[in-house]
Amino acid sequence: MRTAPLQCPRDTATLEAAGEHGIRIDRCPGCRGAWYEQDELALLEATVAKDEDSRRGMIDYATRESSLVCPVCHSALQTFNYRGFNLELDACKQEHGFWLDAGEAERVRELMRDRVRGLQRSARAETQWDRTDWYRPDGVLERLRDLFR
Numbered sequence: 001m002r003t004a005p006l007q008c009p010r011d012t013a014t015l016e017a018a019g020e021h022g023i024r025i026d027r028c029p030g031c032r033g034a035w036y037e038q039d040e041l042a043l044l045e046a047t048v049a050k051d052e053d054s055r056r057g058m059i060d061y062a063t064r065e066s067s068l069v070c071p072v073c074h075s076a077l078q079t080f081n082y083r084g085f086n087l088e089l090d091a092c093k094q095e096h097g098f099w100l101d102a103g104e105a106e107r108v109r110e111l112m113r114d115r116v117r118g119l120q121r122s123a124r125a126e127t128q129w130d131r132t133d134w135y136r137p138d139g140v141l142e143r144l145r146d147l148f149r
């Protein structure tokens with residue numbers, strides 16, 4: 001449990017408990033940025049779609065040291081491109097959580113929506129490919145045989 005209230009890494013205002021899409025976050029009354037605890041960013045994504053590889057897929061891109069510090073452990077945050085997109089978020093290396101500036105939570109949800117659409121597209125493409133897989137020994141012939149059984 002927390003001992004002291006968290007401070008905004010941008011302007012040191014005291015963060016206030018708030019709800020966003022049913023997730024309990026800590027929001028800055030000044031800059032409207034928000035602190036998402038470790039699993040809360042995945043919860044935010046889950047308001048759009050479930051994803052199993054949440055943290056790894058999220059922060060593996062272009063990480064570098066941020067000028068902001070973690071409100072929990074006060075070590076420098078790590079800036080990264082969210083899922084490789086043109087959206088920079090900050091995460092604590094010790095996995096305390098993520099800092100999202102005002103508007104970035106909505107960007108995350110938009111990108112997640114695009115990503116789901118992309119995955120659905122490639123799943124469809126795979127199904128089509130599968131149907132025309134003439135080279136697999138158990139492919140088309142087997143299916144033809146099934147038709148006449």
Ligand SMILES: [Zn+2]
Nearest residue numbers: 008011028031
């Ligand atoms: Zn702030």
Ligand SMILES: [Zn+2]
Nearest residue numbers: 070073092096
């Ligand atoms: Zn931390």
